[in-house]
Amino acid sequence: MIIDDGASLAAPVPWYRHLYVQVLAAIALGVALGIFAPATAEAMKPIGDAFIKLVKMIIAPVIFLTIVTGIAGMRDLGAVGRVAAKAFAYFLLMSTFALVLGLIVGNLVRPGVGLNIDPASLDAAKVADYATKAHASTVTGFVMEVIPDTFVSALTAGNILQTLLVAILFGVALALVGDRAAKVQSALEQISIVMFKLVAIIMKLAPLGAFGAMAFTIGKYGIATLANLALLVGTFYATSLLFVLVILGAVARLAGFSILRLISYLKAELLLVLGTSSSESALPSLIEKMERAGCPKTIVGLVVPTGYSFNLDGTNIYMTLAALFIAQALNVDLSVGQQLLLLGVAMLSSKGAAGVTGAGFITLAATLSIIPDLPVAGMALILGVDRFMSECRSLTNFIGNAVATVVVTRWEGRLDRTMFDAALGGTEPPVGDLPQGAVAN
Template sequence: MTLLHPAAEPPSALPTSRPSRLYVLVLLAIAAGVAVGHFAPSAGEALKPLGDLFVKLVKMVIAPVIFLTLSTGIAAMRDLRAVGRVAGRALLYFAVVSSLALVVGLVVANVVRPGAGLNIDPATLDASKVGEYTAKAHETTVIGFVMAMVPDTWFSALTQGNILQVLVVAVLTGIALAQAGAPGQRVLAVMEDASAVVFRLVALVMRAAPIGAFGAMAFTVGKYGLGSLANLAALVATFYLTSALFVVVVLGLVGWLTGFSILRLIAYLREELLLVLGTSSSESALPALIEKMERAGCPKAVVGLVVPTGYSFNLDGTNIYMTLAALFIAQACNVHLTFGQEALLLGVAMLSSKGAAGITGAGFITLAATLSIVPAVPVAGMALILGVDRFMSECRSLTNFIGNAVATIVVARWEGTLDRAQLDAALTGRT
């Protein structure tokens, strides 16, 4: 069985001579941004619009990329039942791996105890600093989340920037095209041509990546300062090391069982990872990830389903952060949690991490939602980590991004549609 139309080819929007140059330019831009933010903080803060503008440019093309990739991929399927099977397998994988990430964060926090010895009195914390996030957490409900998945109109899904709404519209459109016969095939041909144009647009936008990374990094360092990391160095270092171990050990094992090297995959995605690091947003590299996964032998329909859905439901880095940060706050405030309370915290985190899927700043918001239900840990304690959350958001985004790349290959292999020769060629640099 194949999920791709015989005539469909992976897009090649990014010229093969461009990635190495882009990699170097983004790397230099990040270094320059750190220098400007450190030595001229006010100038660094003033550069924030550069990063915001680039992220807006990328978000501008996310909806058409997802819509065209997924709808044309589904329309080209011979067996529409495969759509439900791919989605089911992807969600099952997300549930298992993201839950494992929560457990890893919980275990590491208990072993390392990064908050022990701070002896913070919860009464002295300013809860108003995190009021914005707790308010958003209370506004998020399961029913509201499900209702929000359905757009008001077909067009509004493509204009409002909600990834899950784009997914719903793309799936329904793809099925309609597949069942429409000859008219559907004519529309499909037009959409495939439009897809080539949109990916060329992505290539144009990506040329501004160094400017966006420079502005975003200069703002982050200028506003928050590298010195702010010293106060919570134990937490930041623990989170980065835990995330690195999760990627290398857990995702590395998944990759080994699937038949590819996690280190080679990271090298293959190095330009996109640098972009995520510079902008602190995994969304900035979403269109490029779709393009790279298709180039690596994953069918268009699988990529179109798994990648956007993973951006909402497969948040490995965010899940590690949630349990690690929650226990850090408890330890810092000298709150001793029993085994039952930690189990409750884990269970609530599993639900809240899905309930706030797709919300901007989901890491901090889902942490607020979790702590508001587990009264033993003071929500006001989130003020302790607010100053370094921006630095940890970079690691969250990197881990989430790698996790979604791995998930795409795993589901494609699970479906039996992964082009192993093309994957090996991509990961070894022969493509």
Template sequence: MTPDADQPAIAGPRPFYHHLYVQVLAAIVAGALVGHFYPAAGEALKPLGDAFIKLVKMVIAPVIFLTLVSGIAGMRELRTVGRVAAKALGYFLLFSTLALVVGLIVANTVQPGAGMNIDPATLDPGAVADYAHQAHETTLVGFALAMIPDTLVSALIQGNILQVLVVAILVGISISLVGEPAQPVLDLIDRTGKIVFRLTGILMRAAPVGAFGAIAFTVGKYGAGSLVNLGGLVATFYLTSLLFVLVVLGAVARLHGFSIIRLILYLKAELLLVLGTSSSEAALPNLIVKLEAAGCDRGVVGLVVPTGYSFNLDGTNIYMTLAALFIAQACNVDLTLGQELLLLGVAMLSSKGAAGVTGAGFITLAATLSIVPSVPVAGMALILGVDRFMSECRSLTNFIGNAVAGIVVARWEGKLDRARLDATLHHRGPAARFADTAPLTTMQGE
């Protein structure tokens, strides 16, 4: 559904202000300034960010469905689909657990909540009541049943990523089993995919506007001053996530023949978009396209990346254990090693149960604390004011983690064009022509 690497290059260099990442970065700076100096105006700009995210979510389900159906039908062998899924889930389990452990170790080492001496009785449980209620409603059984859509087309209508995955996998397998008679349907899917990616490219032109509105609202409503009191927690979380990306994911990338820094530079436009909107979903269609353009197999990327958006949340997992121990330290609750391990185990399960839920990081934390009574759920009120500032970091880390996962699983499957990946990340060859531009529009030959 995306053009081949030998597509003719765009004539002449583009002016720097035509690059998507430059436009989004400028919008983020402008939005922060508006939110800081004109808070009321910043809050009023919230609909701009919400509208852009809704526009992107509008095409996420079709992008995933069309990419995955085309990829699975192209694999021909159903054993390949099962093998890719098993490897992806194994990877997700390993690194999600590792992220939880990292958060636990850093919290015990840095102890960002020590010395605050908060009396849990003075906290307002009503401030987090809605999150706690949503957490109680989110169970593993309910999560499993929710993966099954009411009808074959309702998943595409409702936009539930996991339901779209289920339907796309089943349709892709069915087309593969039917074989030659289903070829016209597969051709139609490929042609429809070209239209949807062109539409996505058009929508991405509004990315700077969405980033401007979202960041103006965040700064205007919560204010940079809210970072002062809890700056230690925020700084610890950002540094921990940075180390996880550069050291842990960096080591994984190096073992698989590519540089995490160069991957980040290749995806800088998408990362800035995630930063501006606090939503990794806003960049999901671009991530699928750019990984495929960098040499990853369409079917592997189409299966791994959307699944990772629900099961491979490295940033959210770091946040969960770090925030839980911060609350315990702030409230002078001494946890034993056994209680901390229980906390980690519960977090592993609850992070899967809350997958796909809006505000999953905070809701999952509420679910975890409600099961581990040693840490007061009301303590979440302490971090409610800065959670919005930490959501950007969660989304960025989740996004990078899924980009790495897509490349790694593709290599495990022997479905990675190593030469093309190297050329793209080093800005050599046709595949890298659109690395600094709005990728979807450029890839469609504009």
């Protein structure tokens, strides 16, 4: 719903009215303001924060409506379980690839070698809050956190996993009731149409949000901040690009589509994620665009929200690469066994902090705490550039979840190839021309 402004095929949308062009221009303006007027740029933070809050406001109802109407329409509850099992198998496989890639690149490039930092000189107070949150992220605590206090609180607390749980249970109950719940299902489908219209309205403000967030980042931290740790940041971006183009590209090719065409299809959302450093800012749009690309609502509703918590490819690359950087900077020689332990802990901790604000830094703290020779205070070394790396983490996570949705749909044999090819080829009809329910499959 956010590629165009709903113009007809007979009257193409002017280039300057495309959302991705507007977001790109807003990012450029934000960077320029941050460089030339940093104090003013830093004051733009509320604009970016306000937009992200607007998006987060609609995430829970969008997920709830998408999953409930999808499951209720499917009626085959066995298929729902099968989709979930395939999604988690895929998430586990890709997470492993991402973690291993981070380890391999970290050992080959060795970005931290030569810094020779004395552990005693580190300011542990800077990362104390992250370390505290990391220790609080136990498996039991995570499971209990998934269960909401009330049915309504799952839709108001902003916890994606709670919303997911309640939506699945409600959708299953609706499917079991059957025809007697037809009026409830119909009402939810009508509400869903209104909700996605609200998504379209909010997305009109995306350029403002991207401008405010980018201006604040550059104004507060400055591009010069990258100089001292340029090798780490550059290595992380290069590794993430390698993961997307080679690993996800190979997965996409095996599934019968081009990763570059998918990226082009999602360019407006990717620029929004880049500008706001938050993949959540584009979650409602990703759900809708995947449906428009021929993926059934049930699969999209399960894979995308779950992937936002469990399929964090960019975060996984970051954790192993950053951990090795800290070890190298502190002259801590990690054995193969310790690195494998690091990988295993990172696999678990990345799931345990799902839905937690600042999850990338928190999961890194949880991972480092397992290796006695590696002080958590070493995270202070990368605190200054973490904001710049968060953008790459978010972009990689976002692309990974888009690929996961298509792959699981293909595994289920339910991809509408005509809609998919039209979407990726840029020839799908504008939103207003789509028949009602066309994206639900």
